[in-house]
Amino acid sequence: MGRIHPTAIVAKGAVIADDVEIGAYSIIGEHVTIGAGTIIGPHCVIDGHTTIGENNHFYRFCSIGGIPQDKKYAGESTRLEIGDGNTIREYVTINTGTVQDVGVTRVGDDNWIMAYVHIAHDCQVGNHTIIANSVQLAGHIHIGDWAILGGLSAVHQFVRIGAHAMVGGTSSVRQDIPPYVIGTGDPFRPSGINAEGLKRRGFTPASIKCIKDAYRLLYRRQLTVEQALEQIHQLGQDQEQRAAVQLFTTFLAQSNRGIVRP
Template structure:
Protein backbone atom coordinates (compact mmCIF):
# COMPACT_ATOMS: atom_id res chain seq x y z
CA UNK A 1 0.00 0.00 0.00
CA UNK A 2 2.80 2.41 0.84
CA UNK A 3 4.12 2.33 -2.73
CA UNK A 4 0.74 3.59 -3.95
CA UNK A 5 0.52 6.46 -1.47
CA UNK A 6 2.61 9.54 -2.19
CA UNK A 7 5.08 10.44 0.59
CA UNK A 8 3.44 13.84 1.06
CA UNK A 9 -0.06 12.38 1.53
CA UNK A 10 -1.39 12.07 5.09
CA UNK A 11 -3.43 8.99 5.97
CA UNK A 12 -4.84 9.26 9.47
CA UNK A 13 -4.62 6.32 11.86
CA UNK A 14 -7.88 4.42 11.66
CA UNK A 15 -8.47 4.98 7.95
CA UNK A 16 -9.16 1.75 6.08
CA UNK A 17 -7.74 1.63 2.55
CA UNK A 18 -7.62 -1.41 0.28
CA UNK A 19 -4.08 -2.39 -0.63
CA UNK A 20 -4.29 -1.05 -4.19
CA UNK A 21 -5.87 2.34 -3.41
CA UNK A 22 -3.78 5.21 -4.78
CA UNK A 23 -3.46 8.54 -2.98
CA UNK A 24 -1.72 11.45 -4.69
CA UNK A 25 0.55 14.22 -3.41
CA UNK A 26 -0.62 16.41 -0.51
CA UNK A 27 -3.96 14.63 -0.11
CA UNK A 28 -5.46 13.92 3.30
CA UNK A 29 -7.62 10.94 4.32
CA UNK A 30 -9.38 11.13 7.69
CA UNK A 31 -9.57 8.51 10.45
CA UNK A 32 -13.19 7.48 9.78
CA UNK A 33 -12.79 6.91 6.03
CA UNK A 34 -12.87 3.54 4.29
CA UNK A 35 -11.93 3.18 0.61
CA UNK A 36 -12.28 -0.03 -1.38
CA UNK A 37 -10.16 -1.57 -4.11
CA UNK A 38 -9.27 0.23 -7.33
CA UNK A 39 -10.10 3.75 -6.18
CA UNK A 40 -7.72 6.59 -7.05
CA UNK A 41 -7.48 9.77 -4.98
CA UNK A 42 -5.67 12.49 -6.90
CA UNK A 43 -3.41 15.25 -5.56
CA UNK A 44 -4.60 17.90 -3.10
CA UNK A 45 -7.81 16.07 -2.15
CA UNK A 46 -9.37 15.99 1.31
CA UNK A 47 -11.53 12.99 2.21
CA UNK A 48 -12.77 13.04 5.77
CA UNK A 49 -15.88 12.58 7.92
CA UNK A 50 -17.58 9.23 8.38
CA UNK A 51 -17.16 8.33 4.74
CA UNK A 52 -17.37 5.00 2.95
CA UNK A 53 -16.16 4.83 -0.67
CA UNK A 54 -16.56 1.79 -2.91
CA UNK A 55 -14.50 0.35 -5.73
CA UNK A 56 -12.93 1.88 -8.85
CA UNK A 57 -13.75 5.50 -8.18
CA UNK A 58 -11.58 8.35 -9.35
CA UNK A 59 -11.30 11.58 -7.38
CA UNK A 60 -9.56 14.21 -9.45
CA UNK A 61 -7.37 16.94 -7.97
CA UNK A 62 -8.70 19.34 -5.30
CA UNK A 63 -11.85 17.41 -4.34
CA UNK A 64 -13.32 17.93 -0.85
CA UNK A 65 -15.35 14.87 0.13
CA UNK A 66 -17.01 14.03 3.44
CA UNK A 67 -16.94 17.50 4.96
CA UNK A 68 -19.50 18.48 7.54
CA UNK A 69 -22.88 19.72 6.24
CA UNK A 70 -23.36 23.40 5.54
CA UNK A 71 -26.32 23.51 7.89
CA UNK A 72 -26.36 25.75 10.97
CA UNK A 73 -28.36 23.12 12.83
CA UNK A 74 -25.49 20.65 12.57
CA UNK A 75 -24.16 19.87 16.03
CA UNK A 76 -21.24 17.58 15.27
CA UNK A 77 -23.27 14.37 15.02
CA UNK A 78 -21.47 11.43 13.30
CA UNK A 79 -23.51 11.64 10.13
CA UNK A 80 -22.22 9.86 7.05
CA UNK A 81 -21.38 9.89 3.36
CA UNK A 82 -21.64 6.75 1.24
CA UNK A 83 -20.26 6.57 -2.31
CA UNK A 84 -20.65 3.48 -4.50
CA UNK A 85 -18.52 2.12 -7.33
CA UNK A 86 -17.15 3.46 -10.60
CA UNK A 87 -17.76 7.17 -10.10
CA UNK A 88 -15.74 9.94 -11.72
CA UNK A 89 -15.45 13.01 -9.48
CA UNK A 90 -13.67 15.94 -11.11
CA UNK A 91 -11.86 19.06 -9.87
CA UNK A 92 -13.13 21.04 -6.85
CA UNK A 93 -16.20 18.89 -6.28
CA UNK A 94 -17.59 19.13 -2.73
CA UNK A 95 -19.78 16.39 -1.24
CA UNK A 96 -20.98 16.79 2.35
CA UNK A 97 -22.21 14.33 4.96
CA UNK A 98 -25.86 14.14 6.05
CA UNK A 99 -27.80 15.60 8.96
CA UNK A 100 -29.90 14.10 11.73
CA UNK A 101 -32.83 16.16 10.50
CA UNK A 102 -32.99 13.78 7.51
CA UNK A 103 -31.73 10.20 7.11
CA UNK A 104 -28.27 11.15 8.39
CA UNK A 105 -26.43 10.06 5.26
CA UNK A 106 -25.63 11.57 1.88
CA UNK A 107 -25.46 8.92 -0.84
CA UNK A 108 -23.92 8.75 -4.30
CA UNK A 109 -24.54 5.49 -6.15
CA UNK A 110 -22.62 3.86 -9.00
CA UNK A 111 -21.23 5.00 -12.35
CA UNK A 112 -21.95 8.70 -11.91
CA UNK A 113 -20.07 11.38 -13.85
CA UNK A 114 -19.67 14.42 -11.60
CA UNK A 115 -17.90 17.30 -13.30
CA UNK A 116 -15.83 20.21 -11.96
CA UNK A 117 -17.07 22.53 -9.20
CA UNK A 118 -20.22 20.53 -8.48
CA UNK A 119 -21.59 20.85 -4.94
CA UNK A 120 -23.63 17.98 -3.49
CA UNK A 121 -25.06 19.13 -0.18
CA UNK A 122 -26.15 17.24 2.91
CA UNK A 123 -28.64 14.40 2.64
CA UNK A 124 -28.70 14.35 -1.16
CA UNK A 125 -29.46 10.94 -2.64
CA UNK A 126 -27.88 10.53 -6.08
CA UNK A 127 -28.71 7.21 -7.74
CA UNK A 128 -26.79 5.59 -10.62
CA UNK A 129 -25.53 6.52 -14.11
CA UNK A 130 -26.22 10.24 -13.71
CA UNK A 131 -24.32 13.07 -15.35
CA UNK A 132 -23.96 16.24 -13.30
CA UNK A 133 -22.17 18.86 -15.39
CA UNK A 134 -19.78 21.63 -14.40
CA UNK A 135 -20.78 23.99 -11.60
CA UNK A 136 -24.14 22.38 -10.82
CA UNK A 137 -25.20 23.32 -7.30
CA UNK A 138 -27.38 20.84 -5.39
CA UNK A 139 -28.92 22.10 -2.17
CA UNK A 140 -29.76 19.76 0.70
CA UNK A 141 -32.16 16.82 0.64
CA UNK A 142 -32.33 16.49 -3.17
CA UNK A 143 -33.10 13.12 -4.75
CA UNK A 144 -31.80 12.35 -8.25
CA UNK A 145 -32.89 9.12 -9.92
CA UNK A 146 -31.05 6.86 -12.37
CA UNK A 147 -29.76 8.22 -15.70
CA UNK A 148 -30.75 11.84 -15.01
CA UNK A 149 -28.61 14.54 -16.66
CA UNK A 150 -28.20 18.05 -15.22
CA UNK A 151 -26.63 20.70 -17.45
CA UNK A 152 -23.84 23.02 -16.37
CA UNK A 153 -24.34 25.91 -13.94
CA UNK A 154 -27.83 24.76 -12.98
CA UNK A 155 -29.08 25.25 -9.44
CA UNK A 156 -31.52 22.92 -7.68
CA UNK A 157 -33.65 23.96 -4.69
CA UNK A 158 -33.58 21.86 -1.54
CA UNK A 159 -35.99 18.90 -1.31
CA UNK A 160 -36.48 18.76 -5.09
CA UNK A 161 -36.71 15.36 -6.79
CA UNK A 162 -35.35 14.79 -10.29
CA UNK A 163 -36.81 11.78 -12.04
CA UNK A 164 -35.13 8.97 -13.93
CA UNK A 165 -33.98 9.62 -17.52
CA UNK A 166 -34.81 13.32 -17.28
CA UNK A 167 -32.52 15.89 -18.89
CA UNK A 168 -32.08 19.44 -17.64
CA UNK A 169 -30.43 22.02 -19.87
CA UNK A 170 -27.62 24.25 -18.68
CA UNK A 171 -28.12 27.32 -16.45
CA UNK A 172 -31.53 26.09 -15.34
CA UNK A 173 -33.18 26.96 -12.03
CA UNK A 174 -35.06 24.01 -10.55
CA UNK A 175 -37.56 24.85 -7.82
CA UNK A 176 -40.04 21.99 -8.24
CA UNK A 177 -39.85 18.29 -9.06
CA UNK A 178 -38.86 17.20 -12.57
CA UNK A 179 -40.81 14.07 -13.58
CA UNK A 180 -39.08 11.06 -15.13
CA UNK A 181 -38.27 11.19 -18.85
CA UNK A 182 -38.86 14.95 -19.14
CA UNK A 183 -36.45 17.25 -20.96
CA UNK A 184 -36.34 21.03 -20.62
CA UNK A 185 -34.42 24.06 -19.39
CA UNK A 186 -34.75 27.63 -18.18
CA UNK A 187 -35.20 29.92 -15.21
CA UNK A 188 -37.66 28.78 -14.11
CA UNK A 189 -37.39 25.34 -15.71
CA UNK A 190 -39.71 24.85 -18.67
CA UNK A 191 -40.48 21.31 -19.86
CA UNK A 192 -40.44 20.84 -23.63
CA UNK A 193 -40.89 17.11 -24.19
CA UNK A 194 -39.62 13.60 -23.55
CA UNK A 195 -35.97 12.55 -23.58
CA UNK A 196 -36.63 10.20 -26.49
CA UNK A 197 -33.00 10.17 -27.69
CA UNK A 198 -31.70 9.07 -24.30
CA UNK A 199 -34.45 6.48 -23.90
CA UNK A 200 -33.65 5.01 -27.30
CA UNK A 201 -29.99 4.68 -26.38
CA UNK A 202 -30.98 2.78 -23.24
CA UNK A 203 -33.08 0.22 -25.08
CA UNK A 204 -36.59 1.64 -24.82
CA UNK A 205 -38.59 0.54 -27.85
CA UNK A 206 -40.33 3.02 -30.19
CA UNK A 207 -43.68 1.76 -28.87
CA UNK A 208 -42.73 2.58 -25.28
CA UNK A 209 -41.27 5.96 -26.21
CA UNK A 210 -44.44 6.80 -28.15
CA UNK A 211 -46.57 5.91 -25.11
CA UNK A 212 -44.40 8.11 -22.88
CA UNK A 213 -44.85 11.00 -25.31
CA UNK A 214 -48.60 10.49 -25.01
CA UNK A 215 -48.31 10.48 -21.21
CA UNK A 216 -46.34 13.72 -21.43
CA UNK A 217 -49.14 15.33 -23.44
CA UNK A 218 -51.63 14.28 -20.78
CA UNK A 219 -49.50 15.88 -18.10
CA UNK A 220 -48.47 19.06 -19.89
CA UNK A 221 -50.41 19.76 -23.08
CA UNK A 222 -54.08 19.06 -22.46
CA UNK A 223 -54.76 21.43 -19.59
CA UNK A 224 -55.56 18.59 -17.22
CA UNK A 225 -54.99 18.55 -13.48
CA UNK A 226 -52.33 16.15 -12.27
CA UNK A 227 -55.06 13.84 -10.97
CA UNK A 228 -56.89 13.87 -14.31
CA UNK A 229 -53.63 13.21 -16.15
CA UNK A 230 -52.74 10.25 -13.95
CA UNK A 231 -56.18 8.73 -14.49
CA UNK A 232 -55.65 8.92 -18.24
CA UNK A 233 -52.15 7.43 -17.86
CA UNK A 234 -53.63 4.40 -16.11
CA UNK A 235 -55.95 3.91 -19.07
CA UNK A 236 -52.93 4.22 -21.36
CA UNK A 237 -51.24 1.43 -19.39
CA UNK A 238 -54.13 -0.86 -20.24
CA UNK A 239 -54.10 -0.07 -23.95
CA UNK A 240 -50.28 -0.20 -24.26
CA UNK A 241 -49.12 -3.12 -22.08
CA UNK A 242 -45.53 -2.84 -23.35
CA UNK A 243 -45.28 0.57 -21.71
CA UNK A 244 -46.98 -0.39 -18.45
CA UNK A 245 -43.84 -0.43 -16.32
CA UNK A 246 -42.37 2.74 -17.84
CA UNK A 247 -45.61 4.63 -17.22
CA UNK A 248 -45.77 3.24 -13.68
CA UNK A 249 -42.41 4.88 -12.93
CA UNK A 250 -43.98 8.21 -13.89
CA UNK A 251 -47.16 7.54 -11.88
CA UNK A 252 -45.21 6.56 -8.77
CA UNK A 253 -43.12 9.72 -9.03
CA UNK A 254 -46.17 11.97 -9.36
CA UNK A 255 -47.86 10.30 -6.41
CA UNK A 256 -44.80 10.82 -4.21
CA UNK A 257 -44.19 14.45 -5.22
CA UNK A 258 -44.61 16.86 -2.33
CA UNK A 259 -43.33 20.05 -3.99
CA UNK A 260 -45.39 19.66 -7.15
CA UNK A 261 -43.92 19.34 -10.62
CA UNK A 262 -42.31 22.05 -12.72
CA UNK A 263 -44.86 23.38 -15.20
CA UNK A 264 -43.57 26.80 -16.34
Protein backbone atom coordinates in the same frame (compact mmCIF):
# COMPACT_ATOMS: atom_id res chain seq x y z
CA MET B 1 -1.13 -0.64 0.88
CA GLY B 2 -1.35 0.66 -2.66
CA ARG B 3 0.60 3.55 -4.12
CA ILE B 4 0.42 6.28 -1.49
CA HIS B 5 2.52 9.36 -2.09
CA PRO B 6 4.91 10.05 0.79
CA THR B 7 3.40 13.51 1.32
CA ALA B 8 -0.13 12.13 1.73
CA ILE B 9 -1.54 11.87 5.26
CA VAL B 10 -3.64 8.79 6.02
CA ALA B 11 -5.12 8.56 9.53
CA LYS B 12 -4.54 5.33 11.46
CA GLY B 13 -8.22 4.42 11.58
CA ALA B 14 -8.79 4.66 7.81
CA VAL B 15 -9.55 1.41 5.98
CA ILE B 16 -7.83 1.48 2.59
CA ALA B 17 -7.86 -1.39 0.07
CA ASP B 18 -4.45 -2.71 -0.96
CA ASP B 19 -4.40 -1.22 -4.45
CA VAL B 20 -5.80 2.26 -3.74
CA GLU B 21 -3.74 5.15 -5.11
CA ILE B 22 -3.48 8.36 -3.07
CA GLY B 23 -1.82 11.41 -4.60
CA ALA B 24 0.51 14.02 -3.21
CA TYR B 25 -0.67 16.11 -0.23
CA SER B 26 -4.03 14.38 0.04
CA ILE B 27 -5.52 13.83 3.50
CA ILE B 28 -7.62 10.80 4.46
CA GLY B 29 -9.52 10.89 7.76
CA GLU B 30 -9.76 8.21 10.41
CA HIS B 31 -13.38 7.24 9.67
CA VAL B 32 -12.90 6.78 5.91
CA THR B 33 -13.17 3.49 4.04
CA ILE B 34 -11.95 3.29 0.43
CA GLY B 35 -12.56 0.27 -1.82
CA ALA B 36 -10.28 -1.48 -4.30
CA GLY B 37 -9.18 0.20 -7.51
CA THR B 38 -10.03 3.72 -6.38
CA ILE B 39 -7.70 6.59 -7.27
CA ILE B 40 -7.45 9.69 -5.09
CA GLY B 41 -5.69 12.53 -6.91
CA PRO B 42 -3.37 15.10 -5.34
CA HIS B 43 -4.56 17.71 -2.85
CA CYS B 44 -7.82 15.91 -2.01
CA VAL B 45 -9.37 15.89 1.46
CA ILE B 46 -11.61 12.94 2.34
CA ASP B 47 -12.90 12.95 5.89
CA GLY B 48 -16.03 12.42 7.95
CA HIS B 49 -17.73 9.05 8.25
CA THR B 50 -17.27 8.33 4.55
CA THR B 51 -17.47 5.01 2.72
CA ILE B 52 -16.22 4.89 -0.87
CA GLY B 53 -16.64 1.83 -3.09
CA GLU B 54 -14.46 0.38 -5.80
CA ASN B 55 -12.94 1.84 -8.97
CA ASN B 56 -13.74 5.48 -8.32
CA HIS B 57 -11.50 8.29 -9.53
CA PHE B 58 -11.30 11.53 -7.55
CA TYR B 59 -9.37 14.24 -9.36
CA ARG B 60 -7.28 16.94 -7.67
CA PHE B 61 -8.66 19.31 -5.04
CA CYS B 62 -11.84 17.38 -4.20
CA SER B 63 -13.33 17.91 -0.74
CA ILE B 64 -15.33 14.83 0.21
CA GLY B 65 -17.15 14.05 3.47
CA GLY B 66 -17.09 17.53 4.96
CA ILE B 67 -19.65 18.49 7.58
CA PRO B 68 -23.04 19.77 6.35
CA GLN B 69 -23.47 23.44 5.53
CA ASP B 70 -26.51 23.47 7.78
CA LYS B 71 -26.73 25.72 10.85
CA LYS B 72 -28.73 23.04 12.67
CA TYR B 73 -25.82 20.61 12.48
CA ALA B 74 -24.47 19.97 15.99
CA GLY B 75 -21.68 17.49 15.40
CA GLU B 76 -23.80 14.37 14.98
CA SER B 77 -22.14 11.29 13.48
CA THR B 78 -23.73 11.47 10.04
CA ARG B 79 -22.37 9.77 6.93
CA LEU B 80 -21.52 9.87 3.24
CA GLU B 81 -21.74 6.78 1.04
CA ILE B 82 -20.31 6.67 -2.50
CA GLY B 83 -20.72 3.60 -4.71
CA ASP B 84 -18.55 2.13 -7.46
CA GLY B 85 -17.13 3.39 -10.74
CA ASN B 86 -17.73 7.11 -10.26
CA THR B 87 -15.69 9.83 -11.93
CA ILE B 88 -15.47 12.90 -9.68
CA ARG B 89 -13.59 15.81 -11.20
CA GLU B 90 -11.70 18.79 -9.83
CA TYR B 91 -12.99 20.85 -6.87
CA VAL B 92 -16.11 18.74 -6.29
CA THR B 93 -17.53 19.04 -2.77
CA ILE B 94 -19.83 16.41 -1.24
CA ASN B 95 -21.05 16.76 2.37
CA THR B 96 -22.32 14.23 4.89
CA GLY B 97 -25.98 14.04 5.92
CA THR B 98 -27.97 15.48 8.81
CA VAL B 99 -30.16 13.96 11.51
CA GLN B 100 -33.05 16.07 10.20
CA ASP B 101 -33.15 13.67 7.22
CA VAL B 102 -31.90 10.07 6.88
CA GLY B 103 -28.46 11.04 8.19
CA VAL B 104 -26.58 9.98 5.08
CA THR B 105 -25.73 11.55 1.74
CA ARG B 106 -25.55 8.94 -1.03
CA VAL B 107 -24.00 8.83 -4.49
CA GLY B 108 -24.63 5.62 -6.44
CA ASP B 109 -22.62 3.92 -9.18
CA ASP B 110 -21.15 5.02 -12.52
CA ASN B 111 -21.84 8.71 -12.13
CA TRP B 112 -19.93 11.39 -14.05
CA ILE B 113 -19.59 14.41 -11.75
CA MET B 114 -17.74 17.29 -13.37
CA ALA B 115 -15.64 20.12 -11.93
CA TYR B 116 -16.91 22.47 -9.21
CA VAL B 117 -20.10 20.50 -8.53
CA HIS B 118 -21.49 20.81 -5.00
CA ILE B 119 -23.63 18.00 -3.57
CA ALA B 120 -25.06 19.14 -0.25
CA HIS B 121 -26.16 17.21 2.82
CA ASP B 122 -28.71 14.42 2.50
CA CYS B 123 -28.75 14.40 -1.30
CA GLN B 124 -29.52 11.02 -2.85
CA VAL B 125 -27.92 10.65 -6.29
CA GLY B 126 -28.75 7.50 -8.26
CA ASN B 127 -26.72 5.65 -10.88
CA HIS B 128 -25.39 6.58 -14.33
CA THR B 129 -26.07 10.29 -13.91
CA ILE B 130 -24.16 13.14 -15.56
CA ILE B 131 -23.80 16.28 -13.46
CA ALA B 132 -21.98 18.91 -15.50
CA ASN B 133 -19.59 21.67 -14.43
CA SER B 134 -20.61 23.95 -11.54
CA VAL B 135 -24.01 22.36 -10.89
CA GLN B 136 -25.10 23.26 -7.36
CA LEU B 137 -27.35 20.85 -5.45
CA ALA B 138 -28.86 22.14 -2.22
CA GLY B 139 -29.76 19.83 0.64
CA HIS B 140 -32.17 16.89 0.53
CA ILE B 141 -32.33 16.63 -3.29
CA HIS B 142 -33.07 13.30 -4.97
CA ILE B 143 -31.67 12.61 -8.45
CA GLY B 144 -32.94 9.55 -10.36
CA ASP B 145 -30.90 7.12 -12.46
CA TRP B 146 -29.62 8.34 -15.85
CA ALA B 147 -30.59 11.96 -15.17
CA ILE B 148 -28.45 14.66 -16.81
CA LEU B 149 -27.95 18.14 -15.33
CA GLY B 150 -26.43 20.81 -17.56
CA GLY B 151 -23.62 23.10 -16.44
CA LEU B 152 -24.18 26.03 -14.08
CA SER B 153 -27.64 24.80 -13.08
CA ALA B 154 -28.89 25.24 -9.52
CA VAL B 155 -31.44 23.01 -7.79
CA HIS B 156 -33.52 24.12 -4.79
CA GLN B 157 -33.49 22.06 -1.61
CA PHE B 158 -35.92 19.11 -1.37
CA VAL B 159 -36.45 19.01 -5.14
CA ARG B 160 -36.67 15.61 -6.83
CA ILE B 161 -35.47 15.03 -10.40
CA GLY B 162 -36.79 11.86 -11.98
CA ALA B 163 -34.92 9.13 -13.81
CA HIS B 164 -33.90 9.87 -17.41
CA ALA B 165 -34.75 13.57 -17.05
CA MET B 166 -32.49 16.15 -18.69
CA VAL B 167 -31.92 19.67 -17.37
CA GLY B 168 -30.47 22.20 -19.81
CA GLY B 169 -27.51 24.34 -18.78
CA THR B 170 -27.92 27.42 -16.55
CA SER B 171 -31.34 26.28 -15.37
CA SER B 172 -32.91 27.12 -12.02
CA VAL B 173 -34.93 24.16 -10.74
CA ARG B 174 -37.41 24.97 -7.97
CA GLN B 175 -39.98 22.19 -8.31
CA ASP B 176 -39.92 18.47 -9.07
CA ILE B 177 -39.07 17.31 -12.59
CA PRO B 178 -40.89 14.08 -13.51
CA PRO B 179 -38.98 11.18 -15.07
CA TYR B 180 -38.13 11.43 -18.78
CA VAL B 181 -38.81 15.18 -18.96
CA ILE B 182 -36.42 17.53 -20.73
CA GLY B 183 -36.29 21.32 -20.51
CA THR B 184 -34.37 24.39 -19.46
CA GLY B 185 -34.75 27.93 -18.13
CA ASP B 186 -34.95 30.17 -15.08
CA PRO B 187 -37.26 28.91 -13.82
CA PHE B 188 -36.96 25.51 -15.51
CA ARG B 189 -39.74 24.82 -17.99
CA PRO B 190 -40.44 21.40 -19.53
CA SER B 191 -40.38 21.12 -23.30
CA GLY B 192 -40.83 17.40 -24.00
CA ILE B 193 -39.33 14.02 -23.14
CA ASN B 194 -35.79 12.76 -23.46
CA ALA B 195 -36.62 10.53 -26.43
CA GLU B 196 -33.07 10.30 -27.78
CA GLY B 197 -31.70 9.28 -24.40
CA LEU B 198 -34.38 6.62 -24.04
CA LYS B 199 -33.52 5.17 -27.45
CA ARG B 200 -29.87 4.92 -26.47
CA ARG B 201 -30.86 3.04 -23.31
CA GLY B 202 -32.90 0.46 -25.18
CA PHE B 203 -36.46 1.68 -24.69
CA THR B 204 -38.71 0.33 -27.42
CA PRO B 205 -40.58 2.71 -29.75
CA ALA B 206 -43.85 1.56 -28.18
CA SER B 207 -42.62 2.39 -24.67
CA ILE B 208 -41.38 5.80 -25.81
CA LYS B 209 -44.79 6.48 -27.36
CA CYS B 210 -46.45 5.62 -24.03
CA ILE B 211 -44.17 8.06 -22.25
CA LYS B 212 -44.96 10.75 -24.83
CA ASP B 213 -48.69 10.10 -24.33
CA ALA B 214 -48.24 10.44 -20.57
CA TYR B 215 -46.39 13.72 -21.05
CA ARG B 216 -49.18 15.09 -23.27
CA LEU B 217 -51.83 14.14 -20.73
CA LEU B 218 -49.91 15.88 -17.97
CA TYR B 219 -48.87 19.01 -19.83
CA ARG B 220 -50.98 19.48 -22.97
CA ARG B 221 -54.55 18.60 -22.00
CA GLN B 222 -55.12 21.26 -19.32
CA LEU B 223 -55.80 18.58 -16.73
CA THR B 224 -54.99 18.63 -13.03
CA VAL B 225 -52.30 16.22 -11.90
CA GLU B 226 -54.98 13.99 -10.37
CA GLN B 227 -57.01 13.94 -13.59
CA ALA B 228 -53.91 13.25 -15.65
CA LEU B 229 -52.90 10.40 -13.36
CA GLU B 230 -56.27 8.68 -13.83
CA GLN B 231 -55.73 8.57 -17.59
CA ILE B 232 -52.00 7.83 -17.49
CA HIS B 233 -52.66 4.72 -15.39
CA GLN B 234 -54.52 3.27 -18.36
CA LEU B 235 -51.55 3.51 -20.74
CA GLY B 236 -49.35 0.56 -21.70
CA GLN B 237 -50.11 -2.66 -23.54
CA ASP B 238 -47.32 -4.90 -22.20
CA GLN B 239 -45.15 -5.25 -19.12
CA GLU B 240 -42.34 -3.02 -20.39
CA GLN B 241 -44.69 -0.20 -21.35
CA ARG B 242 -46.56 -0.42 -18.06
CA ALA B 243 -43.26 -0.33 -16.12
CA ALA B 244 -42.20 2.78 -18.02
CA VAL B 245 -45.50 4.48 -17.23
CA GLN B 246 -45.45 3.34 -13.59
CA LEU B 247 -42.14 5.12 -13.02
CA PHE B 248 -43.88 8.29 -14.17
CA THR B 249 -47.06 7.83 -12.11
CA THR B 250 -45.27 6.81 -8.92
CA PHE B 251 -43.12 9.93 -9.09
CA LEU B 252 -46.14 12.19 -9.58
CA ALA B 253 -48.00 10.60 -6.68
CA GLN B 254 -45.03 11.20 -4.36
CA SER B 255 -44.29 14.80 -5.35
CA ASN B 256 -44.43 17.16 -2.39
CA ARG B 257 -43.12 20.39 -3.92
CA GLY B 258 -45.32 20.21 -6.99
CA ILE B 259 -44.06 19.59 -10.49
CA VAL B 260 -42.51 21.99 -12.98
CA ARG B 261 -44.91 23.59 -15.43
CA PRO B 262 -44.49 25.01 -18.99
